[in-house]
Amino acid sequence: MGLKELLLLQIIAHLCLDYFFQTDKLANQKNTIGFKSSFLYWHGLACFVLAWLFSLQLSFALGAAIIAFSHFLLDGFKRHLNNSSYFGRYAFFIDQAAHLAILTLVVVLFNKWHGITTSIDVSINFKYLLIITGYLVCLKPANIFIREVFKATEIQVSSDNEMPNAGKVIGVLERILTLTFILVSQYSAVGFLIAAKSILRYGNNETLKTEYVLIGTMLSFGIAVIAGIVINFF
Structure with missing residues (x-):
């Protein structure tokens, strides 16, 4: 070691x-x-x-x-x-x-x-440790990081600054899938995942809520993509 x-x-x-x-x-x-x-x-x-x-x-x-x-x-x-x-x-x-x-x-x-x-x-094995670290980051730490970004930039839709539990679970799943797709070099699947979420989540007329979800989604995917790039780099 x-x-x-x-x-x-x-x-x-x-x-x-x-x-x-x-x-x-x-x-x-x-x-x-x-x-x-x-x-x-x-x-x-x-x-x-x-x-x-x-x-x-x-x-x-x-x-x-x-x-x-x-x-x-x-x-x-x-x-x-x-x-x-x-x-x-x-x-x-x-x-x-x-x-x-x-x-x-x-x-x-x-x-x-x-x-x-x-x-x-x-x-x-250093790469295996990196992969473990990447997946750990994509779980609870990423949810807290996104919440704190909203807090720091004073972005909120409701009276509190917490993401709904369903949103947290969706975020964890999308990051795990994104990181896995990147590690196995299935980049087209990442694009499909983003497109699928866009269709399901942005089909409403609430502009503020849509922007809130969009920012959270970009942060969520961004964390997973960066983790995947770092792991593949090494």
Whole structure:
């Protein structure tokens, strides 16, 4: 296992921690009351365990601790960022960029100063890790990303800023299909999928709703297409 594989494993650990191992309710509690949230401390502990476990090496314990402590601090102070009159709408993007930047820095420095030597004899294929990462991104993280884009740009149709559950499921399915078609080089099928959704979803006279759906659709397909391009590039 090399630097690229370790970095991807840590990104997968982060995706699991922040998107699949916490509910929206617990995430909102953590973002609202910061260090007063009991869940934040369990979240920090889970971050350490996942970072260490996904490193596949006992010697990464210090690196995992640094990642977990920085994650704990960033999430604890995030409520102040959320309450900012200017940066509040971009809190999600700033927070995630900071997490990934620290994670990357820790992995790079660990590789430079210690070297990567797995504790178990396992062969890891970089492209397979990329494919797993791509599919993970196309699930819940993409839905949250699209929601936060709407929030940051103040685009909304109803009184809340949440996508209907049916829309979330449709988004996940279309991204999974799009990514799969790109990976098997069936690009014409992607065009057919977009055309089919256009016919089914845009046949109404509600201009604002149509534009809202169009933006969400372009973002959704865009995430899957970019993921597919990155995977095929490597």
